[in-house]
Amino acid sequence: MKLAEFFHPKLLDTLRGYNRQLFVSDLTAGVTVGIVALPLAIAFAIASGVKPEAGIFTTIIAGFIISALGGSRVQIGGPTGAFIVIVYGIVMQYGLANLFICTIMSGIMLLLMGLFKLGSLIKLIPHPLVIGFTNGIAVLIMLSEVKDFLGLKMDSVPAEFSHKLNALYQALPSFDLTSIVLATLTMLLILFYPKNWARHIPSLIVALVLGTVIVALIDLPVETISTRFGGIPQGLPAFEMPEFTFATVRYLFSPALTIALLGAIESLLSATVADGMIDDKHDPNQELVAQGFANIVCPFFGGIPATGAIARTATSVRAGANSPVAGMVHAITLLLIILIAAPLAKHIPLATLAAILMVVAINMGEWEAFTTLKKYPASDSAVMLISFMLTVVFDITVAVEIGMVLAVLFFIRRITDLTHVSVAQELPHHDDSEMPLARKAVPKGVMIYRVFGALFFGAADKLETILRQQQNEPDVLILKMDEVISMDASALHTLTSMQRKLRKNGKYLVLCGAHTQPYFMMHQAGFFGEMGSDNVTADLDSALRRATKLLEEKKLTQE
Numbered sequence: 001m002k003l004a005e006f007f008h009p010k011l012l013d014t015l016r017g018y019n020r021q022l023f024v025s026d027l028t029a030g031v032t033v034g035i036v037a038l039p040l041a042i043a044f045a046i047a048s049g050v051k052p053e054a055g056i057f058t059t060i061i062a063g064f065i066i067s068a069l070g071g072s073r074v075q076i077g078g079p080t081g082a083f084i085v086i087v088y089g090i091v092m093q094y095g096l097a098n099l100f101i102c103t104i105m106s107g108i109m110l111l112l113m114g115l116f117k118l119g120s121l122i123k124l125i126p127h128p129l130v131i132g133f134t135n136g137i138a139v140l141i142m143l144s145e146v147k148d149f150l151g152l153k154m155d156s157v158p159a160e161f162s163h164k165l166n167a168l169y170q171a172l173p174s175f176d177l178t179s180i181v182l183a184t185l186t187m188l189l190i191l192f193y194p195k196n197w198a199r200h201i202p203s204l205i206v207a208l209v210l211g212t213v214i215v216a217l218i219d220l221p222v223e224t225i226s227t228r229f230g231g232i233p234q235g236l237p238a239f240e241m242p243e244f245t246f247a248t249v250r251y252l253f254s255p256a257l258t259i260a261l262l263g264a265i266e267s268l269l270s271a272t273v274a275d276g277m278i279d280d281k282h283d284p285n286q287e288l289v290a291q292g293f294a295n296i297v298c299p300f301f302g303g304i305p306a307t308g309a310i311a312r313t314a315t316s317v318r319a320g321a322n323s324p325v326a327g328m329v330h331a332i333t334l335l336l337i338i339l340i341a342a343p344l345a346k347h348i349p350l351a352t353l354a355a356i357l358m359v360v361a362i363n364m365g366e367w368e369a370f371t372t373l374k375k376y377p378a379s380d381s382a383v384m385l386i387s388f389m390l391t392v393v394f395d396i397t398v399a400v401e402i403g404m405v406l407a408v409l410f411f412i413r414r415i416t417d418l419t420h421v422s423v424a425q426e427l428p429h430h431d432d433s434e435m436p437l438a439r440k441a442v443p444k445g446v447m448i449y450r451v452f453g454a455l456f457f458g459a460a461d462k463l464e465t466i467l468r469q470q471q472n473e474p475d476v477l478i479l480k481m482d483e484v485i486s487m488d489a490s491a492l493h494t495l496t497s498m499q500r501k502l503r504k505n506g507k508y509l510v511l512c513g514a515h516t517q518p519y520f521m522m523h524q525a526g527f528f529g530e531m532g533s534d535n536v537t538a539d540l541d542s543a544l545r546r547a548t549k550l551l552e553e554k555k556l557t558q559e
Helices: 010-014 020-047 052-069 082-094 096-115 127-144 146-150 161-174 177-191 203-218 225-229 246-251 253-278 284-301 310-318 325-347 350-364 378-393 396-418 461-468 489-504 516-524 527-531 540-558
Strands: 420-424 426-428 439-441 446-455 476-487 508-512
Touching: 010 052, 020 052, 020 082, 020 203, 020 225, 020 310, 020 325, 020 350, 052 284, 052 325, 082 096, 082 127, 082 253, 096 246, 096 253, 096 284, 127 146, 127 161, 127 350, 127 378, 127 396, 146 161, 146 177, 146 350, 161 378, 177 203, 177 350, 203 325, 203 350, 225 325, 246 253, 253 284, 253 310, 253 396, 310 325, 378 396, 396 446, 420 461, 446 461, 446 540, 461 489, 476 489, 476 516, 476 540, 489 508, 489 516, 489 527, 508 540, 516 527
Parallel strands: 446 476, 476 508
Antiparallel strands: 420 446, 426 439
């Protein structure tokens, strides 16, 4: 088996025919999104409960790996707002060292998902569930930034929702008016920044620079990166080996799986959005492989979970990105900024970063979905609302687990409702024989069941139910299966039970018109051999002739 079937980065394809003009365009886009990524990397790290340099190093390392090895032409990788709540919760509950182990484990999971071609399965996660937990994460991000937005005097914000609300309420009297004014002005600047200006200078950079300059020049008494963290180191991170034990790995499996699933969902969603912007098709499995490598490598250098970033990817495309080179340039740009200008970052006010994250959270949520709930089926609305509330009140792990179970149950119910089993004594003739279109008379003692839809465990009992409702059991039961799209083992078990019951009572079961999947399933299970291959027919004409013959044979034996 060829390596290309498992590992074929998009970079290899895009470099064919690559020229100077494309490189200049990618260079411009990469530098632009690299500058935009700086405040986000710092803000995401601080909000996640880690030092600001962790976000920067993650953006540099993961951003380069995801672009170089990924399955999308223009995907930009790094820490994202969706991970803030998860990472903060892991740091609070398990500690920073275990966060690194969690991230490595999630990287291995993502790598395996990609190698085993599970990328397309991730897209089967229901959209209402994604909307629900995404909006829930957005609410939690806003809550987590209330402390720095208002300048509250408190050591940390608890991870649990109820404790968080109580702690924020208790700290409200300690608000700082200067922080509030600075954060509010920053937020208004970003929200109402002229769109034609944004093409040349991103609003986040303007807000960050203005806030930093004002604090540095006027010496405003607000908390900054310097006062809380002592600044950002100027240089490359050191390699550190996390300590693995089997007990720790087992203990951290659940949060690691949450990181992997959320990372897969967000990265493939981002890649899909990018496809629409550049008229291309990404490779979901290769994208997961790249995400896996990035999350395996980052923790060894103090990094946090990374995934595809929708907003930064869109920014890169609008700036002219054509290939993964733009994402690689974005990582190199941020590296150069840190090597040259890291000392200046110590003046960045936390109130400004809080305002930036507030805007990120606002843009992240699909709030219009709440106003259009009546347009959705009740089951979809229930999944969305329940996953939203569970994310906010408990955590995203609980929300995804319960949300998926509910979505599956609602789907089973929906498909079950679409499956119908009905009795017909006369059926219209639809066969491709030479007989004219006419109504067929059904011999006495013969009953025809018409089955429509998917015959599976959720609907299999409908066969037995309708048979029990008949006052007199037929001598020959014809099961018309030309409208059965699929069946499973539960349906086959029900058919087997019906056939044995009929045979025990001296009756017969005849099947007609089974499609490929049901036909081969019954054949491989030996069901045709048990019921008699002569009782399996291609169409209703043949089934009626077989039923007539069975009735005649039964009459002769009785005589």
